[in-house]
Amino acid sequence: MSQPEEQHTQHSIxxxxxxxxxxxxxxxxxxxxxxAGIDLGRWVIITxxxxxxxxxxxxxxIFMHLKFEDKMFKIFALVAVATLTIFITLTFFDYAFY
Amino acid sequence: MTTVARTxxxxxxxxxxxxxxxxxxxxxxxxKRIGILYLVSMLVFFIAAVTFGVLMRLExxxxxxxxxxxxxxxxxxxxHGIMMIFLFIxxxxxxxxxxxxxxxxxxxxxxxxxxxxxxxxWLFITGGLLALVSLFLPGGPADTGWxxxxxxxxxxxxxxxxxxxxxxxxxxxxxxxxxxxxxxIHRMRAPGMDWFKMPxxxxxxxxxxxxxxxxxxxxxxxxxxxxxxxxxxxGIFDPTLGGDPVLYQHLFWIYSHPAxxxxxxxxxxxxxxxxxxxxxxxxxxYKVIAYSSLSIxxxxxxxxxxxxxxxxxxxxxxxxxxxxxxxxxxxxxxxVFNWIATLYKGSIKIEVPFLFVLAxxxxxxxxxLTGLMLGVLSVNIHVQDTYFVVGHFHYVMFxxxxxxxxxxxxxxxxxxxxxxxxxxPAFVGWLLMTIGLNLLYFPFLIMGYMGMPRRYYDxxxxxxxYHVISTVGSWVLVLGIIIIFVNLILSLKKGAKAPMNxxxxxxxxWTVASPPPVENFHEIPIVEKGPYDYSEYEIKPEIAK
Numbered sequence: 001m002s003q004p005e006e007q008h009t010q011h012s013i014x015x016x017x018x019x020x021x022x023x024x025x026x027x028x029x030x031x032x033x034x035x036a037g038i039d040l041g042r043w044v045i046i047t048x049x050x051x052x053x054x055x056x057x058x059x060x061x062i063f064m065h066l067k068f069e070d071k072m073f074k075i076f077a078l079v080a081v082a083t084l085t086i087f088i089t090l091t092f093f094d095y096a097f098y
Numbered sequence: 099m100t101t102v103a104r105t106x107x108x109x110x111x112x113x114x115x116x117x118x119x120x121x122x123x124x125x126x127x128x129x130k131r132i133g134i135l136y137l138v139s140m141l142v143f144f145i146a147a148v149t150f151g152v153l154m155r156l157e158x159x160x161x162x163x164x165x166x167x168x169x170x171x172x173x174x175x176x177x178h179g180i181m182m183i184f185l186f187i188x189x190x191x192x193x194x195x196x197x198x199x200x201x202x203x204x205x206x207x208x209x210x211x212x213x214x215x216x217x218x219x220w221l222f223i224t225g226g227l228l229a230l231v232s233l234f235l236p237g238g239p240a241d242t243g244w245x246x247x248x249x250x251x252x253x254x255x256x257x258x259x260x261x262x263x264x265x266x267x268x269x270x271x272x273x274x275x276x277x278x279x280x281x282x283i284h285r286m287r288a289p290g291m292d293w294f295k296m297p298x299x300x301x302x303x304x305x306x307x308x309x310x311x312x313x314x315x316x317x318x319x320x321x322x323x324x325x326x327x328x329x330x331x332x333g334i335f336d337p338t339l340g341g342d343p344v345l346y347q348h349l350f351w352i353y354s355h356p357a358x359x360x361x362x363x364x365x366x367x368x369x370x371x372x373x374x375x376x377x378x379x380x381x382x383x384y385k386v387i388a389y390s391s392l393s394i395x396x397x398x399x400x401x402x403x404x405x406x407x408x409x410x411x412x413x414x415x416x417x418x419x420x421x422x423x424x425x426x427x428x429x430x431x432x433x434v435f436n437w438i439a440t441l442y443k444g445s446i447k448i449e450v451p452f453l454f455v456l457a458x459x460x461x462x463x464x465x466x467l468t469g470l471m472l473g474v475l476s477v478n479i480h481v482q483d484t485y486f487v488v489g490h491f492h493y494v495m496f497x498x499x500x501x502x503x504x505x506x507x508x509x510x511x512x513x514x515x516x517x518x519x520x521x522x523p524a525f526v527g528w529l530l531m532t533i534g535l536n537l538l539y540f541p542f543l544i545m546g547y548m549g550m551p552r553r554y555y556d557x558x559x560x561x562x563x564y565h566v567i568s569t570v571g572s573w574v575l576v577l578g579i580i581i582i583f584v585n586l587i588l589s590l591k592k593g594a595k596a597p598m599n600x601x602x603x604x605x606x607x608w609t610v611a612s613p614p615p616v617e618n619f620h621e622i623p624i625v626e627k628g629p630y631d632y633s634e635y636e637i638k639p640e641i642a643k
Binding site: 072079080083086087090091093094095096097 | 284308311312316344348352399400403411412413414415418419
């Protein structure tokens with residue numbers, strides 16, 4: 001099973017793109033904070049979770065270079081995200097049914 | 099299993115290194131030495147935690163004060179829980195026997211990240227020391243119980259923050275060990291060892307490692323949030339600040355229930371490993387046992403809120419978590435039935451590791467069945483927070499994993515230290531431990547069902563008989579543990595030299611010298627057969643006719 005060392009290539013992402021993504025993350029944070037002050041009813045949770053998911057995807061793909069990794073790493077990351085999704089969904093069986 | 103060229107190089111215990119004395123151990127990246135480091139440090143915490151437990155039992159011998167004040171009792175059950183859970187039973191089998199055996203059993207020279215492995219041990223020690231330091235800082239030891247439930251953990255003036263930080267650091271150690279094991283299993287298996295030629299102990303370590311990676315970060319952030327709330331008064335869990343205490347319980351149990359499976363899965367793996375060796379029989383249902391480990395890890399991660407049926411959850415939530423709790427019993431039962439089927443028509447050789455495994459199956463079954471009772475909503479509400487829960491928990495944790503650990507110690511002791519132990523004291527120790535454990539914990543189930551609440555310092559006179567039996571049981575159990583430890587410690591020096599394969603095991607660790615050489619294998623073995631091929635002992639159909 002021992003496999004040869006994989007060739008790791010440097011994936012250059014320009015500083016400009018990093019800054020753009022960072023600004024995007026800040027903007028999303030601003031939107032989350034703003035939405036917290038607006039009464040959206042049940043939608044407040046859904047919108048917050050969607051924004052958080054998009055932010056996580058950006059961090060994982062760009063800053064953590066998951067975009068350039070092997071399929072195996074992507075599957076592992078997906079398992080982690082899927083587990084978290086199940087945890088959150090199950091928790092809502094308590095909170096959403098009053 | 100396969101032929102392996104053995105080397106004349108020195109074993110790992112006598113290897114020459116750049117450092118001398120203790121430095122050659124605490125800075126070693128050899129997975130075997132790290133396994134021993136965990137063993138020694140973990141046993142120190144175990145002895146301390148057992149002492150707290152025995153003193154608590156002594157206090158419960160009579161109603162009212164027997165030997166200590168109520169606050170001391172609160173502190174003792176907290177320390178007993180924190181030490182047993184975070185410092186002994188969670189790292190127990192994976193960190194000690196996983197570290198020592200994983201590379202040997204898959205035909206590798208070490209784990210994938212040896213330095214990270216050493217770092218994990220250092221984190222473990224740091225967390226352990228922090229927990230100890232918290233005992234002596236002004237404010238006094240934490241008195242929240244090992245669950246750190248809010249709002250009490252936010253308001254008590256005892257040293258909760260150091261205890262929380264200790265658990266946080268120990269969590270990191272656990273995550274790194276899990277990460278190391280998953281990578282090692284994926285990347286370093288010997289040629290020919292496909293997934294279904296792996297020993298079942300490795301399957302259990304693999305399943306455990308996934309829980310360690312996925313669930314532990316959740317307790318990390320939760321403990322951090324309690325710390326932030328205590329330090330800065332941010333309203334997260336405290337209702338007076340607008341927080342939600344039930345949310346804390348969700349977050350705590352999202353980790354802490356799977357943690358129970360971190361504890362028990364390697365124990366189940368040990369049973370699957372030892373049973374076929376002493377039954378001289380190919381394990382029954384290999385693939386199903388392997389898949390059941392993964393199923394337990396997965397379903398077991400989804401049942402956490404069954405700890406919270408009385409906190410005011412929604413009925414839908416209670417129904418779903420009760421159902422999931424029943425589902426997790428299926429893969430657990432599959433294992434038990436397959437073990438029994440393995441024994442059927444086996445050429446059984448009774449040795450001490452095998453006896454520990456038999457006691458494991460018996461006690462784990464009691465723990466599992468009482469777990470099913472607790473999964474029933476109506477019964478759960480009746481026995482919530484009583485000794486019934488404590489009895490169930492200890493049957494699974496000590497009667498199961500604890501005995502699995504003692505089974506593993508007796509099974510792999512010759513391999514790890516290259517010495518045999520004396521059988522008679524080991525047998526007496528096993529007998530006393532088994533009698534003691536059942537005397538200690540079975541009365542818990544009865545008095546819990548009758549309504550004796552857990553963690554209470556005082557009790558009504560009608561419970562005293564059960565408490566007396568239980569306390570006597572604790573003495574018998576401790577006597578058994580002392581005999582076992584004395585026997586093993588004496589055998590380290592005086593035991594007869596162990597052969598390479600004293601039990602007739604078929605897995606790869608038995609193909610190297612006892613104790614193993616530094617690099618494990620001179621040449622990486624090529625695996626051709628499965629790990630439990632005892633066909634030579636089995637009666638051929640034509641002969642049977």
